[in-house]
Amino acid sequence: MYKVASLVLALFAVVYAVPSAYDTVHVWRAGNLSYTVPENAILGGFDPYGYNTYVGRVKYVNDVLPARVVVETGTAYFNTPTASSKLLVYDLLVAERNVNYVWVRSFDGFFEKGLVAAGTTSKNELSFFCRARADAGYLIGTLLLSSQKTCIIKHESLSLRKFDKYEVLVAQPKGNGTLYY
Template identity: 80%
Template sequence: MYKVACVVLALFAVAYAVPSTYDTEHVWKAGNLSYVVPYSAIVGGYDPYGFTIYVGRVKYSNSILPARVVAETGTAYFNTETESSKLLVYDILVAERDVKYKWVRSFDGFYEKGAVAVGTTVKNERVFCCRAKTDGGVLIGTLLLSSQKVCIIKHESLALRKFDKYEVLVAQPKINGTLY
């Protein structure tokens, strides 16, 4: 009876303990207000107040989510499927010598080749960086290709918006200075 209970408990733990994981394919630098923004940080847009937004990521509720980092305030704003929040500890995406990052138009959850994933959700679903023009700025949002198929963006007190047309951050490798 003891062995059966242990096996059942172990199966239960495995089923409910799907951890979120960070992207290890790209270079991410730790950030907060006391750190200098890296020279090669990837720009993601601008907020309604005119601040430049950098591409970032945060860990929230056991998920890794894209974030729009405002260096002047040291704040990372991010979106889940239902809410928006902010954190003061985050990672910033930086360019490598052999990779070029660019924003590519996309729609309806179409997978763009080379799309940058920041990590995974607690459900082990990959999370991608997207952006759209809204609320007086170009804001970074959350893209869940396997479930939502829309770019989810919310800024401060404004309503949560879901865009079926958006841009996706894509990484293109450079070999000997040539993009592939």
């Protein structure tokens, strides 16, 4: 009995030592270069090379972060408050029948109703989708409302930027539906 209790306690400690978690409110599909892009994937903007970018998320170290996905190259670009990187494995946000995804103007960390999160960071902070016009593209970035209050965007070799005016991704119910957050 003592060994079982110790094992359960150890598992409990491991689970709560890394509080990062994926969003489970919305529908996500696994993606990489070998997968076909779902017809209902959410468009997020375009990059400086003219590629459309899609709303995605990645797991990086212990954080679940928003990403802009270029499906032609199979690359997901993402940002942290201090760095930017890319991964070849990601999830794509797909539209549900009862939900419209729209980009809404926002600023200075204002919490918009229906804000879409990718998941949480290792500090148990929600990471939201934002976008701004930067570097000859409309780029998706990371918004951490409780600590940064700015849209964090970096593209390849260009410098990390923090925008205090940006757009956020919001889920709105179609018709008479209600979304619960």
